Amino acid sequence: MGHSDLREFLADLGDDLRHVTQPFDPRFEIAAALRSLPPDGPALLFERIVGYPGARVAGNLIANRTRLARALGTTPEALTRTWIEKKQTAFAPVSLRGRAPVQEVVHASPASVLDHLPVLTHHALDGAPFLTSGVVLCTDPASGQRGMGIHRMMIQGGRRLGILLANPPLSRFHAAAESAGRPLDVAIALGVEPALLLAAVVKSGPLGPDKMAVAGGLRGAPVELVQATSVDVAVPARAEIVIEGRVLPGVRAPEGPFGENTGCYFSNVSPVVEVSAITHRDNFIYPGLCPWSGDVDMLLSLAAGTELLGQLQGLVGGVVDLELLPGTAGFSAVIAVHGCPSTEVRRLLMLALNLDRRLKSVTVVDDDIDLRDAREVGWAMATRFQPDRDTVIVPRTEGYVIDPSSAGGEGSKIGFDATRGAGPEFDKITLEPAALRKARAVLEELLS
Numbered sequence: 180m181g182h183s184d185l186r187e188f189l190a191d192l193g194d195d196l197r198h199v200t201q202p203f204d205p206r207f208e209i210a211a212a213l214r215s216l217p218p219d220g221p222a223l224l225f226e227r228i229v230g231y232p233g234a235r236v237a238g239n240l241i242a243n244r245t246r247l248a249r250a251l252g253t254t255p256e257a258l259t260r261t262w263i264e265k266k267q268t269a270f271a272p273v274s275l276r277g278r279a280p281v282q283e284v285v286h287a288s289p290a291s292v293l294d295h296l297p298v299l300t301h302h303a304l305d306g307a308p309f310l311t312s313g314v315v316l317c318t319d320p321a322s323g324q325r326g327m328g329i330h331r332m333m334i335q336g337g338r339r340l341g342i343l344l345a346n347p348p349l350s351r352f353h354a355a356a357e358s359a360g361r362p363l364d365v366a367i368a369l370g371v372e373p374a375l376l377l378a379a380v381v382k383s384g385p386l387g388p389d390k391m392a393v394a395g396g397l398r399g400a401p402v403e404l405v406q407a408t409s410v411d412v413a414v415p416a417r418a419e420i421v422i423e424g425r426v427l428p429g430v431r432a433p434e435g436p437f438g439e440n441t442g443c444y445f446s447n448v449s450p451v452v453e454v455s456a457i458t459h460r461d462n463f464i465y466p467g468l469c470p471w472s473g474d475v476d477m478l479l480s481l482a483a484g485t486e487l488l489g490q491l492q493g494l495v496g497g498v499v500d501l502e503l504l505p506g507t508a509g510f511s512a513v514i515a516v517h518g519c520p521s522t523e524v525r526r527l528l529m530l531a532l533n534l535d536r537r538l539k540s541v542t543v544v545d546d547d548i549d550l551r552d553a554r555e556v557g558w559a560m561a562t563r564f565q566p567d568r569d570t571v572i573v574p575r576t577e578g579y580v581i582d583p584s585s586a587g588g589e590g591s592k593i594g595f596d597a598t599r600g601a602g603p604e605f606d607k608i609t610l611e612p613a614a615l616r617k618a619r620a621v622l623e624e625l626l627s
């Protein structure tokens with residue numbers, strides 16, 4: 180069985196979690212530390228937060244495939260298969276009996292969010308502290324369907340939060356409530372186990388499964404829910420923190436600038452949440468998810484990339500693997516194929532580019548290329564690709580709001596067929612096997 184909450188996951192990390200005992204300021208300092216870690220760096224738990232005695236902040240939690248695999252109880256090699264298997268097993272959530280850990284401390288009608296929570300300010304030009312890993316939950320008043328997704332939120336002062344609602348289903352539920360002149364009850368769960376965070380950003384579509392049941396499948400046990408204290412929303416009982424409130428109808432406010440998952444600052448005029456309560460565990464752990472970081476790459480790699488891989492494998496024969504390019508906010512992908520004729524590669528490119536709204540560029544390579552190695556993908560593009568022959572362009576598509584080059588208006592998409600031709604001139608150069616064996620043995624000893 181997986182981890183039932185964030186604390187269980189942290190305990191499971193052992194030496195791969197380092198405790199930071201020096202005081203760190205939530206304004207700039209924690210983000211600077213998290214973003215300065217190398218790609219294989221450990222998870223960090225900051226134990227002394229300036230201005231917030233008793234609070235802790237954790238970050239870099241799933242920033243590489245090893246920790247991501249651990250979050251799903253598997254190995255990096257078996258990650259894709261495990262994800263696909265676990266996603267097919269849904270466990271509907273259950274109601275917790277007894278007192279919920281997340282309601283150990285309740286602040287009813289708090290005057291200010293920042294009085295209670297060390298919300299991080301991440302980047303030099305950010306307009307305010309931003310919540311970056313809040314799992315926003317709500318129930319559609321019309322259909323009763325649960326809404327669940329990560330949405331960035333700006334602390335606008337006092338008890339007001341600006342919320343970016345660029346994606347369904349929350350954007351849809353809010354629009355429906357607003358057109359009826361009603362507020363939308365929401366609850367924002369912070370500090371949940373990785374399986375729940377991953378489930379929150381899975382593409383589900385209007386008729387997709389309940390993401391809370393998907394989270395249950397990924398954890399191997401149902402998520403325990405409890406009723407929020409001031410709004411009509413069920414929340415994870417073992418989260419570290421829950422912020423409760425309402426998205427106000429007809430209200431908009433400037434939100435940003437904020438250094439986004441694209442690595443660029445993005446400002447918007449966004450809906451506003453008025454907070455009605457904050458509940459949390461004793462000595463809570465605030466989740467410090469940095470935008471444009473390994474954590475975001477890994478979330479997208481599974482929840483968007485592996486999802487798309489599964490869809491494409493059902494549509495085109497010979498699709499072996501897919502990875503989203505780190506640092507591109509899921510806008511760029513590489514797909515590996517085996518024995519796929521060029522007409523099928525073109526069909527694959529068109530399908531991939533159209534299935535995922537976010538994807539802007541896709542490169543298809545053969546499976547002799549390691550698609551997680553930029554040098555190998557670059558080599559395939561350099562030696563197997565001809566621009567006039569091997570490019571597919573899809574003009575005039577819907578742009579993506581946080582992509583500054585389409586500015587939320589019109590965009591376009593591009594596909595590259597970097598698969599090889601039939602002749603031996605496309606083969607990779609190789610080393611003589613006996614010489615290679617000797618060299619490896621000597622070097623292993625020399626470098627150990």
Ligand SMILES: Cc1cc2nc3c(=O)[nH]c(=O)nc-3n(C[C@H](O)[C@H](O)[C@H](O)COP(=O)(O)O)c2cc1C
Pocket residue numbers: 311327328329330331332343344345346347348379380381382383384440475478479
């Ligand atoms: C790290 C991260 C941050 C995100 N921030 C936002 C956001 O601020 N606003 C938004 O509308 N979507 C955001 N998303 C995307 C939504 O959470 C996601 O598209 C949505 O849950 C997909 O749900 P659906 O397929 O059920 O429609 C973010 C995703 C990730 C991985």
